[in-house]
Amino acid sequence: MVSIKLVNISKKGIRKKILENISFTVNDKELFVINGPPGAGKTTLLKIIAGLIAPDEGDIFIGEKRVNDVPANERGVGMLFETPAIYPNLTGFDNIAFPLRIKKVPEDEIKKKVKEVADFLQISHLLNRKPNTYSGGELQRVALARVLVRTPSILLLDEPLKNLDAKIRESMRVELKRLQRELGITTIFATHDQLEALTIGDRIAVINEGIIHQIDIPENVYNYPKTVFTARFIGSPPINLIECTLEKKDKKCILKTSEFNFDFTEHMKLFENYEVGHKFLLGIRPENIILHKDLEKATGIIGTIQLIENVGDEKIISIKIDDKVLTSIVGKEVILDYGQKVCVEINMDKIHIFDMENNKSIL
Amino acid sequence: MAKLFVKNLRKVFGELEAVKGISFNVDEKETLCLLGPSGCGKTTTLRCIAGLEIPTSGEIYINSTLINDLPPQKRGIGLVFQDYAVFPHMTVYDNLAFGLQVRKMEKSKIDSKVKEIARLLDLENVLQRYAKRLSLSEIQRVAIGRAIAVDPEILLLDEPLSNLDARTREKMRTELKEIQMKVGITSVYVTHDQLEAMTLADRIAVMNNGLIEQIGKPSEIYDNPKTLFVARFIGTPSMNFIDCSFIEKNGKAIIDASEFYLDVSDISSIIKEKSTTSELILGCRSEDIIIETKKTSPDSIEVEVKFIENLGAKSIYHLGIGEKRILVKTHIIPGIKIGSKVWILFNKNKIHLFDKKTNLAII
Numbered sequence: 001m002v003s004i005k006l007v008n009i010s011k012k013g014i015r016k017k018i019l020e021n022i023s024f025t026v027n028d029k030e031l032f033v034i035n036g037p038p039g040a041g042k043t044t045l046l047k048i049i050a051g052l053i054a055p056d057e058g059d060i061f062i063g064e065k066r067v068n069d070v071p072a073n074e075r076g077v078g079m080l081f082e083t084p085a086i087y088p089n090l091t092g093f094d095n096i097a098f099p100l101r102i103k104k105v106p107e108d109e110i111k112k113k114v115k116e117v118a119d120f121l122q123i124s125h126l127l128n129r130k131p132n133t134y135s136g137g138e139l140q141r142v143a144l145a146r147v148l149v150r151t152p153s154i155l156l157l158d159e160p161l162k163n164l165d166a167k168i169r170e171s172m173r174v175e176l177k178r179l180q181r182e183l184g185i186t187t188i189f190a191t192h193d194q195l196e197a198l199t200i201g202d203r204i205a206v207i208n209e210g211i212i213h214q215i216d217i218p219e220n221v222y223n224y225p226k227t228v229f230t231a232r233f234i235g236s237p238p239i240n241l242i243e244c245t246l247e248k249k250d251k252k253c254i255l256k257t258s259e260f261n262f263d264f265t266e267h268m269k270l271f272e273n274y275e276v277g278h279k280f281l282l283g284i285r286p287e288n289i290i291l292h293k294d295l296e297k298a299t300g301i302i303g304t305i306q307l308i309e310n311v312g313d314e315k316i317i318s319i320k321i322d323d324k325v326l327t328s329i330v331g332k333e334v335i336l337d338y339g340q341k342v343c344v345e346i347n348m349d350k351i352h353i354f355d356m357e358n359n360k361s362i363l
Numbered sequence: 364m365a366k367l368f369v370k371n372l373r374k375v376f377g378e379l380e381a382v383k384g385i386s387f388n389v390d391e392k393e394t395l396c397l398l399g400p401s402g403c404g405k406t407t408t409l410r411c412i413a414g415l416e417i418p419t420s421g422e423i424y425i426n427s428t429l430i431n432d433l434p435p436q437k438r439g440i441g442l443v444f445q446d447y448a449v450f451p452h453m454t455v456y457d458n459l460a461f462g463l464q465v466r467k468m469e470k471s472k473i474d475s476k477v478k479e480i481a482r483l484l485d486l487e488n489v490l491q492r493y494a495k496r497l498s499l500s501e502i503q504r505v506a507i508g509r510a511i512a513v514d515p516e517i518l519l520l521d522e523p524l525s526n527l528d529a530r531t532r533e534k535m536r537t538e539l540k541e542i543q544m545k546v547g548i549t550s551v552y553v554t555h556d557q558l559e560a561m562t563l564a565d566r567i568a569v570m571n572n573g574l575i576e577q578i579g580k581p582s583e584i585y586d587n588p589k590t591l592f593v594a595r596f597i598g599t600p601s602m603n604f605i606d607c608s609f610i611e612k613n614g615k616a617i618i619d620a621s622e623f624y625l626d627v628s629d630i631s632s633i634i635k636e637k638s639t640t641s642e643l644i645l646g647c648r649s650e651d652i653i654i655e656t657k658k659t660s661p662d663s664i665e666v667e668v669k670f671i672e673n674l675g676a677k678s679i680y681h682l683g684i685g686e687k688r689i690l691v692k693t694h695i696i697p698g699i700k701i702g703s704k705v706w707i708l709f710n711k712n713k714i715h716l717f718d719k720k721t722n723l724a725i726i
Contacts, residue, residue, distance in 0.1 A: 038528055165400065166556050170599060174670065174681070193529040199672040199679075222675045235675050236533060287676040307540060309562040312585050312598045313650040313692065316562075318537075329676070332585075332650070 001028045002063050002076075002153045002186045004049065009058035011044060011210075018044050019210045022058070026188060031180050033201035034190045037233070041210040042190035046156045049188065050077045062154060078152030082159040084143030092118075092126040092134075096145045103150075117149045121179070137168045148183070155180070155187040161196065173200055194234045198222065206230045228359040231283045231352055237316050240284045240326050243356070248276050255280055255353075259301060259321050262348070270353070270362055280362075283352030289328040290345045291317065293336070298343040305340045319344060364391040365425050365439070365516035365549050367412070372421035374407050381407040383573035384421070389517070394543060394550040396560040399570035400596070405553045406521060408570075412551060413519055414438050425516050441510030441548075443520045449505050451495040455486055458494055458505050462513040480508045483545060499527070503535055507542060518550040524559060536562060557597050561585065569593045591722040594646050594715060600679055600690045602715070603652070605645045609634055618645060618716070622685040623664045625709060630726060637725045638718045646715035649692040654680060655706040656698065663706035668699055682707060 004026040011019040019041045026032040034042045047053040049060060051072030060067050067075050086095050093114055100110045118124045121141050131139060140160055147155070160176070161169045177200040180187050191197055197204045198218045206213045206221060206229070213227045225231035231239050244255040244262065253271050255262040262282065264271065292298035306325060307318035310332075317328045317336060326344065336342070353362050367389040374382040382404040389395045397405040410416040412423055414435035423430050430438045450458055459480055463473045481487045484504040489497060494505060503523065510518060523539070524532045540563055543550070554560055560567045561581045568578045569592070577589045588594035594602050607620040609627075616631030617624045625645070627634065634643075655663055666689065670681035673695075680691045680699070691707065699705060716725040 037530065166558070166599070167400070167596070167601070170601070174672065177670070195529070195674065198675055218673045222673075233530070238530075238533075285676065307537065307544075309537065309540065310581050310585075311558055312561055313648065332582075 003028050003061075004032075004154060004186060004188065005059075005061035006049070007059040007061070009045070009048060009055045009060070011041075011048065011053070011055050017210050019048075019055070022210075022212055024205055024212070024215055026186055028186055029184045031177065031187045031189060031200060031202045033197040033204045034188060034207055035194060035197035035201075035204050035233075036192065036207035038192055039209075040192075040207045042192075042207060043158055045207075046079065046158050046188065046190055049154075050079045050156055051075050052079075076153035077156060078147035078150060078154070079156040080140075080144055080147050080158065080160050082162050084139050084160075086131045086139060086143055086146075088131050091128055091130055092123065092142050093128065095131070095142055096127075096149050099146060099150050113149055114145075117145045120182075121145050121148075135168070136164045137172055140164065140172065144179075152185070155185050157187065157189045159191055160189075161191070161193075169196075176200065195236060198234070206233060208233070224361075224363070225283070225352060226361050228281055228283075228354045231354070231361075235285060237286050237327050237329065239352070240286065240289065241354075242282045242284070242324065242326075244280055244282055246271060246274055246276055246278045246280065255282060257324075259324055262346075262351075274355075279356040281354040281356055281359075283354060284326075284346055285350065286316070286327045286329040288347040288350040289319075289326055290347065291319070291328055291330060291334075291336070292343040292345060293340075295341060295343050298345060300343045300345040302341055303344045305336055305338055305342060308336060308338065366391055367517050367549060367551070368422075368424040369408070369412070370422045370424070372408060372411060372423065373419045374404075374411060374416060375419045381573055382411070382418075385568075385570075385573075385575045387568055387575065387578055389549055389551060390565075392547045392549055393565045394552055394563060396552045396554060396564035396567045397570055398554055398557060398560040398564075398567050398596075400555055403570040404573040405555075405570050409519055409521055409551060409553045412517070413440055413442055439516035441513060441515035441518045443506050443510050443518070443523050445522045446526055447502050447506035447523065449494045449497075449502050449509070452493065454491050454493055455481075455497070455501075455505055456490045459486075459490075459508050459512050462509060466513065476512055480512050484508045484542065499531060500535065500538060503538065504542065507546070511546060511548060516549065518546075518548045520550060520552045522554055525554070525556070539563060558599065561597070569596060571596075587724070588646075588715065589724050591644065591646075591717045591724075594717070594724070598648060600649050600692060602646045602648050603689050604717075605647075605687060605689070606719070607643055607645045609638065609641045609643055618643060620645060620687075622687060625662070625711070625714070627711075634716065634725055638716075640718060640720045642719040643725070644717040644719055646717060647709055647713065649679065649690045651710040651713035652689065652691045653708045653710065654682075654691055654693060654696060654699070655708060656696070658706045660708060663708050666705060666707055668701055668703045668705060670701060671699070680705075 007023050009019055009022040036042055048055050096114045097110050118127055123141050126138055161172050201218055203217055204221050205215045208229050213230045214221055221234055242257055244257045247254045247256050253264045253268045301321055303319035303321040306320040309316040313332050315330050319326050355362050370386050371384050372382055373384050397408055399405050411418045456477055459477045460473050481490055486504055489501055524535055564581055566580055567584050569576045571592050577593045585597055605620050607618045610617055610619050616628045618627055666682040666684045669683040672679040677692055678695050682689045718725055
């Protein structure tokens, strides 16, 4: 049973705070993803857990034990970096055996352990070869083997897939998740890629500028974003955000933009505490914007197709309505043309509403 | 406006034949993508067109002019590099004017040209700003602006988006597409990212091992791949491939994948005509397979859910049948968990068959 617990971790940089009051618990055997843009503080956070950087404030627990004062090499942490630091002049075997040789483990035991971990990661064929003959995916696996051979009690992965080709990244993603399950090792995985986070995380912590915006399971981070940042960061193509103003009259409650009127009379309660004229951001995911080609039958707003991006199984459509551009997504079988007029219908059940004063969801 | 013709282009580096005799043309105002994995010869081809490499054999024409022996600066080519290479210590104005000053154009002419480009690419407000203080989107526009300021016949782009993080790449891709539509210049675009090629190209040339495997519109390449390599390289997740054999008995033609079979009597004559062996590979895109929670047809195949990748609006279901894995990308189906038994149904109009010996598509 190895859990990781952070309590109010803060770290100052030269000019600004890198991390501010970070608290979370990673459960035993969980794959916990830290997801945020470059510069959000992900790597600093991992290095603090690993013991490579000391926090200014806060406590770190691994299992039951507070480890703030335990040196890095005694924390039982295995860390894999973005660029695998593999020695180019050593064979796969010697690379993986390296940390054991430093610990002066007997040579026959080293052999046994390296073989075991190589079998598990399916890299036995690489043991006698040098790294310059490896592919990107193989290099990453050898680096992981060198981390695992020390049988760490927790695993920290810092953007391990970032430098791989798109195709290999896709398959490595699934493989990493499988390995983590089979090993049953508590893992924190840092990435800037929201798709990676959604696909492999048991839970995701969305982080930006040193502040955690939301911690939840992938479904909830996508479907119930708590802040504008989370809504914008998670999801591809990105969510549509429309600025609008509250209007209340004749017992009606309307969010108004120059192009749209969204009637929220049924959900009047949500807006009880807000004054007329308050600004909100409406968030609508592209799949909840439905396009109708038949302009006469449908009710909605008419827009013009400005851009079509064919991504294979789907098409991403940009629709221009006056000055606004909305993004929708349709199946590959739907045929649309540049300049074509379409009727835009919004699935109001799936809409998100954010208060523009604090950028938080009011739902 | 210019057309580009490449005929039997070969380039040999010592023992390595990087480009093995390829031919293609690019029409007026067309964008052709050279797409392939690292080492396929795409960048070498681009460098030959730019004049940075001398072809071992073959001819390159712009319209009717053979440019093989022209130095790079006389070819009428604009080049946008991987990292943009915008001069950080110069203002946007000076960056845009650079190529014109080198060509010793009159000052007043340079001024009007720079202003014209700035207007086209929406850089008018930042003309006096230093490049190091620009946003990425502005840097991309400056790089393109500098390349097109000299009125090139052909624009060459070498993986301009490859160093960006996922979220930014997505945004810049859409922007690049918009710029492209505005500028309307004959272009060759090199990338290893199939998604970029799908969305930005008018036509794609898929390269592998120094040869072009297929040239066509993005939708043709996606829907009708001519080789196994093209089928595997285009599309995410990768197309499902299942080894099978073609068998005729009792007047029926089936493809037998040992755990299941498909009746292909209606296309048996095509299969017999085009195949060189009875050993085939069945290919089916992950969105062309339907998941059923109840068996609805005799063709439904029972499978077990092994893994689920959450993509936000959709999920990729990894389904197991015997040792085989089949990936299905579809909207999230409530109630399906890892370990669930479900049925799948292939969309028979959308299946592909490949000859296992030649790796060529049969249908």
